[in-house]
Amino acid sequence: MARSAIAPAEAAAAETARTTSLPTPAALRAELPISPLTAQRIAAQRETIRQILAGHDDRLLVICGPCSIHDPEAARDYAARLAALAAEVGDTLYLVMRVYVEKPRTTVGWKGLLHDPDMNEQGDLAKGLSLSRELMRDIADMGLPVATELLSPAATEYLADTLAWAAIGARTTESQTHRERMSDLDLPVGFKNATSGDIQPACDAMAAASAPQCYLGQDRTGAPAMIRSAGNPDTHLILRGGTYGPNCDREHVTDALARLAAAGWPERLIVDCSHANSAKTAARQPAVLADLVARRCAGEAGIAGVMLESHLVHGKQSIGGAMTYGQSVTDDCLGFAATADALREAAACLRAQPVGVSVSSEASASRPRASS
Numbered sequence: 487m488a489r490s491a492i493a494p495a496e497a498a499a500a501e502t503a504r505t506t507s508l509p510t511p512a513a514l515r516a517e518l519p520i521s522p523l524t525a526q527r528i529a530a531q532r533e534t535i536r537q538i539l540a541g542h543d544d545r546l547l548v549i550c551g552p553c554s555i556h557d558p559e560a561a562r563d564y565a566a567r568l569a570a571l572a573a574e575v576g577d578t579l580y581l582v583m584r585v586y587v588e589k590p591r592t593t594v595g596w597k598g599l600l601h602d603p604d605m606n607e608q609g610d611l612a613k614g615l616s617l618s619r620e621l622m623r624d625i626a627d628m629g630l631p632v633a634t635e636l637l638s639p640a641a642t643e644y645l646a647d648t649l650a651w652a653a654i655g656a657r658t659t660e661s662q663t664h665r666e667r668m669s670d671l672d673l674p675v676g677f678k679n680a681t682s683g684d685i686q687p688a689c690d691a692m693a694a695a696s697a698p699q700c701y702l703g704q705d706r707t708g709a710p711a712m713i714r715s716a717g718n719p720d721t722h723l724i725l726r727g728g729t730y731g732p733n734c735d736r737e738h739v740t741d742a743l744a745r746l747a748a749a750g751w752p753e754r755l756i757v758d759c760s761h762a763n764s765a766k767t768a769a770r771q772p773a774v775l776a777d778l779v780a781r782r783c784a785g786e787a788g789i790a791g792v793m794l795e796s797h798l799v800h801g802k803q804s805i806g807g808a809m810t811y812g813q814s815v816t817d818d819c820l821g822f823a824a825t826a827d828a829l830r831e832a833a834a835c836l837r838a839q840p841v842g843v844s845v846s847s848e849a850s851a852s853r854p855r856a857s858s
């Protein structure tokens with residue numbers, strides 16, 4: 487039967503089966519509010535990251551945590567350990583936790599806690615949005631800065647007030663809708679180079695997201711709205727390697743910094759030690775990190791930050807059956823003990839370097855505290 491011949495009742499039933507209403511961002515924010523103290527801390531964390539990216543705070547930004555969150559309890563456990571480590575290495579490293587609740591897929595696959603929290607391929611966005619916001623809020627309450635990849639533009643409003651930093655991933659960096667959405671955020675946003683390794687789409691994204699935009703979006707009630715954004719001045723580049731291999735070596739970093747300078751951007755960037763910079767093999771990440779830190783100590787001042795994929799337990803596992811607590815269900819992750827060793831070594835290397843730019847008082851006031 488032609489689609490136009492479907493009876494109205496059948497069409498209505500089909501539409502009901504196709505769509506499930508969700509709480510609005512405003513409703514979820516009201517149900518899971520951010521306390522005034524945490525909101526103040528998040529504002530300070532964003533400012534610290536801006537200072538690091540501008541080179542006014544000489545700590546190394548470290549965005550580190552699971553490739554994806556699938557078990558909020560394991561994520562809280564990881565956060566408690568990372569917060570303790572942050573206090574230990576906070577003189578040289580500024581630790582931010584990856585709380586990645588959405589996963590971009592090359593084709594298909596599990597799309598993350600926010601989409602399918604029960605990992606049964608049924609999807610439950612109401613539960614996923616609520617669990618995701620609650621987890622981010624709880625980690626922010628611990629004083630640990632929260633980072634995520636903002637994958638679904640419609641999800642941003644549910645989560646953005648919990649975040650200290652956000653990424654746009656390699657698969658969406660060229661997307662106009664993502665660039666528009668980022669232009670309306672008051673937080674630092676990193677754009678990754680394309681999966682091919684091409685950095686131009688990310689440089690273009692920085693320019694687009696830093697410009698004021700007028701775009702089709704939703705207001706906090708979820709209603710369609712024309713949004714006029716101010717433009718986000720805190721965009722930056724992330725090198726994650728690509729199809730033809732890593733781009734974390736001196737030549738690629740120097741070339742990327744020169745391209746940033748030519749476009750009028752500060753010569754500062756973040757390097758992802760994972761993904762194509764470690765051939766998706768977690769055990770390689772400490773060597774990539776050690777090399778970057780040694781080079782920074784030797785004068786490569788453009789390396790403002792690094793990213794690591796790390797979980798409680800080394801490796802990765804398939805979804806289903808008896809699952810290992812604290813192990814990734816997406817990319818291979820470094821275990822926590824090896825992560826802590828690698829970060830302690832990085833901190834020691836940076837401590838040994840002659841004192842450079844001093845930490846601003848505003849930034850030092852916002853250093854993460856383990857449990858206050």
Ligand SMILES: O=C[C@H](O)[C@H](O)COP(=O)(O)O
Pocket residue numbers: 553589590591592593594595816817
């Ligand atoms: O970071 C995680 C993955 O690399 C990314 O989500 C792509 O995963 P996929 O190629 O397995 O779909």
Ligand SMILES: C=C(OP(=O)(O)O)C(=O)O
Pocket residue numbers: 553586590635654655656657678726761
């Ligand atoms: C998907 C990710 O990275 P990329 O966009 O670089 O593949 C990620 O960091 O989880």
